[in-house]
Amino acid sequence: MKATTLAVLVSFGSTFVAAPASAALISTEQSVGAHTVDRAHIKQFFDRADVAKILESKGVTPEMAKARVDSMTDAEAQQLAQKIDTAPAGAGIIEVAFTVFVILLITDILGFTRVFSFTRPVR
Template sequence: MNISKLILSFILSITLLAQASWAQMVSTEALFKRSVIISSKEKVIQFTAREDVAKILGQMDVDPKMIEARIASMTDEEVSEIAYQIETLPAGGSAVGSVVGAAVFVFIVLLVTDILGLTKVFDFTRSVR
C-alpha cells in the first residue's frame, strides 16, 4: 500500500515537472512593445498638457500644437527616454525639505560626537569617557 502511494506520488511529481519544463520565457517588452511605445507618447503629451506645465510653457511663448507636433516626430527611443525621466526625476519644489534634512543630519552627528566625548556642544548630553 505504501509503495503504491510512493510510486504514484513519484509519477505525479515527474509529470508536473515535465510540464513546467515545456514553458518558455517571454519578456514583457516582447509582449507589449507596441503598447509601451504608444503609452510613452501619450504620457509625454499628457505631461505637457497639465495645467502647471502648460502655464510655464505659455509664459515661454510655446504653442501647444507645436509641442504635440514635435512629440509626434520623435523616435520611439527618444519618447521612452523622456517618459522615463518624467517618472524618475524629482519634482522641482522648494528646498525646505533638503534644508531640514541637512539640519537634522548635523544635529545627529553633533549629538553622537558629544556622547562619544569628541565635542561638547550640547549641555544635556553626558560623555561616555
C-alpha cells in the first residue's frame, strides 16, 4: 500500500514540474518586416510581363491582383510567396497565375472583392 501511495505521489508531483520557458521581445519592425517582404515579392511577380499577360487573359489587371495582395491575410500572402519561390521556372508561372485566379474567384464569390463581373456574391 505504501509503495502504491508513493508511486502515485511521485507521478502527480512530477506533472507539476514546470519546464523552463524562453521568450524574447521582438520589435514591431521585425514582426511586420517579414510580411512586407512577402507582399513586395508577390507584387514584383505581378510586374513581370509574362505574368501580367496571363492575368489579363483571365480578365485581371496586375493592379487588381496587387490590390488583392494588400487585402490578403499574412498567412495567405506567405503561402503565395512560398509557391512563387518553389514553382519551377517557366511552367510554374501558369500554376501561380491559376492560383491567384482561384483566390480572386473565391474572394469574389464570398463577397470580399469585386474583380470578376460573372460572379455573384453569396452575401
